Amino acid sequence: MEILDKFRSNIRIKLEDLSLDTFKGIFTHIDQLGVKQGVDKLGLDKFVERCARIAATTGAISGGGGALTMAIGIPVDLLNMITQQFRVTLGVIYYHRGSYTMSFDEFVSILAAVFQVEAGVTITKTIMERIAERMMVRLGSKAAGRLIPVVGAVIGGTTNYMFIKRVAESVKKLQRNYEPLTIHVE
Numbered sequence: 001m002e003i004l005d006k007f008r009s010n011i012r013i014k015l016e017d018l019s020l021d022t023f024k025g026i027f028t029h030i031d032q033l034g035v036k037q038g039v040d041k042l043g044l045d046k047f048v049e050r051c052a053r054i055a056a057t058t059g060a061i062s063g064g065g066g067a068l069t070m071a072i073g074i075p076v077d078l079l080n081m082i083t084q085q086f087r088v089t090l091g092v093i094y095y096h097r098g099s100y101t102m103s104f105d106e107f108v109s110i111l112a113a114v115f116q117v118e119a120g121v122t123i124t125k126t127i128m129e130r131i132a133e134r135m136m137v138r139l140g141s142k143a144a145g146r147l148i149p150v151v152g153a154v155i156g157g158t159t160n161y162m163f164i165k166r167v168a169e170s171v172k173k174l175q176r177n178y179e180p181l182t183i184h185v186e
Helices: 002-017 020-029 032-042 044-064 067-097 104-114 125-140 151-176
Strands: none
Touching: 020 067, 020 104, 032 044, 032 067, 044 067, 044 151, 067 104, 067 151, 104 151
16 A cells, blocks of 8 residues: 555656646647648558557556556656647647647647636646646556556556547547637746
């Protein structure tokens, strides 16, 4: 139980580290043209599948060795999960709109809708924290199983894979009813 409590404490610390600047930094480093080219080359479903498999790989690695690899691998796994989630979101948006570039402000409003966070007119640090918290709750629900070597790899990989697939489905549903909303990030 002590290991699980320590893990929960580390999750809270990592959650606090996920700031608006972190999300913006990840978004900025994603090659939006590369996402467009990936969707054009593979098609949307295969692009999503590829991103889900990349996410599953880090989930399996971070859970594969039990508590030791989980403690070291969770930050890398979380960073990869956010990156793959952003790539999938951008891919779905490109597929439905035909445009592969978007501002961070617009992207965050879509992200907030995907995670069912009330964004209002201005995205604040609190909104970003709520998004991060919902991500962590969804990812952390299988954390205890990740403490067991080998079983943790299966749980970590499967959880990540399903998370990315669900994000893709949520964004697809959202894009069917898309209405532009102008927001500004503080």
